[in-house]
Amino acid sequence: MGTERNIRLATLALALFAPACIAQTYPAPQGKAASGRAAMLASLQRGREIDVRGVQYRHLPEVLAVERESGAAPPGEILESKGRLVLYRAGAAGAPAVRRAAGKAVYPAVLNTRTGALGVLTGNLIVKPKNMADAAAIAGSHGLDEIQAYPQLQTVIYSAKPGVDIADVSAALQADPRVASAYPEIIEHVRVPK
Amino acid sequence: MTGLAGTGLVLFNSGSILPVAANGSFAFATPLAAGASYNVLVFSQPVGLVQTCSVTNGSGTVSANVTTVSVACVTGFSVGAASDPLAAQQWHLKNTGQTAFADVGGTAGMDIDVDPAFAQGFSGSGIPVAVVDTGLEIAHEDLAANVIPGGSFNFNNGSTDPTNTVDTTGDHGTSVAGLIAMARNVVGGLGVAPNAKLKGFNFLSMTAQTEQAFLNSLGASAANPSSQNVFIFNQSFGIDTNTPELVDPTEESQYLSGVTSLRGAKGALYVKAAGNGFLAVGAIDCTGTGLSCENANFDPANTLPYQIVVGAVNAGGIKASYSTAGSAIWVSAPGGEFGENASVSGATGVLVQPAMVTTDQSGCARGLSRTGVNTSVFNNGGAPNTSCNYTNRMNGTSSATPVTVGVIALMLEANPALGWRDVKHILASTARQIDPARAPVTLTLAKTVPSTNNPYVAEPGWITNAAGFRFHDWYGLGMVDAGAAVNMAKSYTLGQLGTFTSTGFIASAALNLSIPDQSATGASSTLSVPAAPVHAVEAVQLRVNITHPAVGELGIELISPSGTRSVLKNILDGYADSADLANQVFLSNAFYGENPAGTWTIKVVDGFDFDTSNGMLVNWAIRIYGH
Numbered sequence: 001m002g003t004e005r006n007i008r009l010a011t012l013a014l015a016l017f018a019p020a021c022i023a024q025t026y027p028a029p030q031g032k033a034a035s036g037r038a039a040m041l042a043s044l045q046r047g048r049e050i051d052v053r054g055v056q057y058r059h060l061p062e063v064l065a066v067e068r069e070s071g072a073a074p075p076g077e078i079l080e081s082k083g084r085l086v087l088y089r090a091g092a093a094g095a096p097a098v099r100r101a102a103g104k105a106v107y108p109a110v111l112n113t114r115t116g117a118l119g120v121l122t123g124n125l126i127v128k129p130k131n132m133a134d135a136a137a138i139a140g141s142h143g144l145d146e147i148q149a150y151p152q153l154q155t156v157i158y159s160a161k162p163g164v165d166i167a168d169v170s171a172a173l174q175a176d177p178r179v180a181s182a183y184p185e186i187i188e189h190v191r192v193p194k
Numbered sequence: 195m196t197g198l199a200g201t202g203l204v205l206f207n208s209g210s211i212l213p214v215a216a217n218g219s220f221a222f223a224t225p226l227a228a229g230a231s232y233n234v235l236v237f238s239q240p241v242g243l244v245q246t247c248s249v250t251n252g253s254g255t256v257s258a259n260v261t262t263v264s265v266a267c268v269t270g271f272s273v274g275a276a277s278d279p280l281a282a283q284q285w286h287l288k289n290t291g292q293t294a295f296a297d298v299g300g301t302a303g304m305d306i307d308v309d310p311a312f313a314q315g316f317s318g319s320g321i322p323v324a325v326v327d328t329g330l331e332i333a334h335e336d337l338a339a340n341v342i343p344g345g346s347f348n349f350n351n352g353s354t355d356p357t358n359t360v361d362t363t364g365d366h367g368t369s370v371a372g373l374i375a376m377a378r379n380v381v382g383g384l385g386v387a388p389n390a391k392l393k394g395f396n397f398l399s400m401t402a403q404t405e406q407a408f409l410n411s412l413g414a415s416a417a418n419p420s421s422q423n424v425f426i427f428n429q430s431f432g433i434d435t436n437t438p439e440l441v442d443p444t445e446e447s448q449y450l451s452g453v454t455s456l457r458g459a460k461g462a463l464y465v466k467a468a469g470n471g472f473l474a475v476g477a478i479d480c481t482g483t484g485l486s487c488e489n490a491n492f493d494p495a496n497t498l499p500y501q502i503v504v505g506a507v508n509a510g511g512i513k514a515s516y517s518t519a520g521s522a523i524w525v526s527a528p529g530g531e532f533g534e535n536a537s538v539s540g541a542t543g544v545l546v547q548p549a550m551v552t553t554d555q556s557g558c559a560r561g562l563s564r565t566g567v568n569t570s571v572f573n574n575g576g577a578p579n580t581s582c583n584y585t586n587r588m589n590g591t592s593s594a595t596p597v598t599v600g601v602i603a604l605m606l607e608a609n610p611a612l613g614w615r616d617v618k619h620i621l622a623s624t625a626r627q628i629d630p631a632r633a634p635v636t637l638t639l640a641k642t643v644p645s646t647n648n649p650y651v652a653e654p655g656w657i658t659n660a661a662g663f664r665f666h667d668w669y670g671l672g673m674v675d676a677g678a679a680v681n682m683a684k685s686y687t688l689g690q691l692g693t694f695t696s697t698g699f700i701a702s703a704a705l706n707l708s709i710p711d712q713s714a715t716g717a718s719s720t721l722s723v724p725a726a727p728v729h730a731v732e733a734v735q736l737r738v739n740i741t742h743p744a745v746g747e748l749g750i751e752l753i754s755p756s757g758t759r760s761v762l763k764n765i766l767d768g769y770a771d772s773a774d775l776a777n778q779v780f781l782s783n784a785f786y787g788e789n790p791a792g793t794w795t796i797k798v799v800d801g802f803d804f805d806t807s808n809g810m811l812v813n814w815a816i817r818i819y820g821h
Contacts, residue, residue: 083400085401124405124406152455155447190433192432194432194592
């Protein structure tokens, strides 16, 4: 139901244009919109590199994400929506840190260099300690808040305090000998009704 | 007492209550004096198996021991005799060719065959189900009786009420929940498991969908939300993507943990929507190719063997127009089309074919059914939906998923000892082949050089594998059959699947094989799978590294040692001109039950020539799950 409009349009198109035989036609894989997106991505300033499970992301210093509010004026040039989050081009570049403005979280954004997808850094970090007993100590060492530990997954989710550079703390965690793996949480694909 | 099969029957007489647990004679503990009157009533009906017990010769005056009072219990119910006024239009339960308030009727008999399960009294009684979705209207008139008090969770405010107050055009989760467990009563319709118990976790409505909320919705949490006591997780969601994505290892670990540790270590059931992207996905529209634009394997969560991935079928008994195809589908189930009325919306074609009749946000101010929505008379608040508490326009693999969840709830009631793999096995063994004459999609991959012209079966249609299981990328192992599944569950021999294990990834060396443009010959390679530890396949994962500037052109297939061919990724799909497949994992269920020992062959075909250079199969690996 989440793609209801697309389905309707495509269904109508199929009813109108589907050939009796299988056509050797293929939708232009990159049309005008895709070219526009490529140009948009090319125009964005690149920041720090962040490693997430072997995939390289680049911080986009001038892109931020906030909760979409109906009727509210866009805080800048809208680039993309991810569910209830809207990504926009801010007036000035900033660090990869979550901030709060007018009581709302303002998230930094990243670019997946493998796929070209934009992502949102939530300020959380997914960490696998070598020993779960070190979870609290790891939080203390890196100035993090422990949100929840999952012993059955050998995983702890931490939160960076507002204003803390997520790229820095992620790199520091990855270098911590008590840590098996660590990466920042990135919302890249929103799960939608299917 | 005769016919008693359930538990919890209690009789009442003159201030005394008498629990009755078995057939035969019964006696109240407190004797009545001669001349006293007696009046035996049913104080509470049996729970568990749905039964109705009635008293004959229940009243009179005592003169001696009374031996003429009899109680007879009758098991079961049926869709046709249900008091729920909308049940007669719920074609997925019993398809009589009804229109479901759309314009065009379906095909009689194309349903999930649930009456044989209902007739035995199975109703999903007490089976806890989590609807991980946009919300759940816990006070809805046809859901409230089945909502677990305090069992739901709202991630946006921390309460246990996930009623959706944000969306005004329908709450997806409420409509999903109705298909599982609309109660047996005198309002609305009937769930597939009308006594299953519901929890709603509104993960999809979060502003920022965090990993913590995802894990906690799917069994990782004992509180806020309480998901560790859930038996079945309904996942009517997925991602829209035009680029290859890899599974999140933490999420994979959670699914593994869920099937390993939940439900008393018998394993929770994770049921997931295949997707609605047959015609278009994300920015890509594939209309006219005849092949699925989105592949069920696009969502990396669907490539895990712990899932039951579900495709959608319409009331005519064929794939719903939108239903994403792919080898990762396990079974299919009714999901419907669009349920409109031409007189209201002006629509034609599949848009006026039956969708699903289910619960909707209450009232005519919001919901799929609301004043002025103009999709159908029913959705506009016309009779018999003047309350607008129901809709006839729910559809999608989002609908096929809860229908399957309901069937599993019936199975678990029939045999609570079933493990998660037993449930998958029973669904596979009892699924019904539909659309049997569906022809394969064969294309001629014609380059300008005649010698490379050759036909290519891009979509194989129905196959029968060496273990005797039929499989189709549209339908998986077939459409769920509730009656057959419950009957098999009842007599199922536990332990027959042995211990779940895997071969681990068996990898090729570096190959760097060129993939010729628009040639059915493609690039091929083989790998050998040993005779142990897996003797019977439960799922096959394929991992590939392929360089290509437009991987949407590529078709990827596996051929088993028994000669079974499965297309894990069809050509001309919605990956379009996304470049390269790097450690990309695909899953196929087409080999279910086969002996995997021997030589497996991968073939990669380039189905078009938008690119200017040939791609390359760099290397590949295969992992067999099974026993």
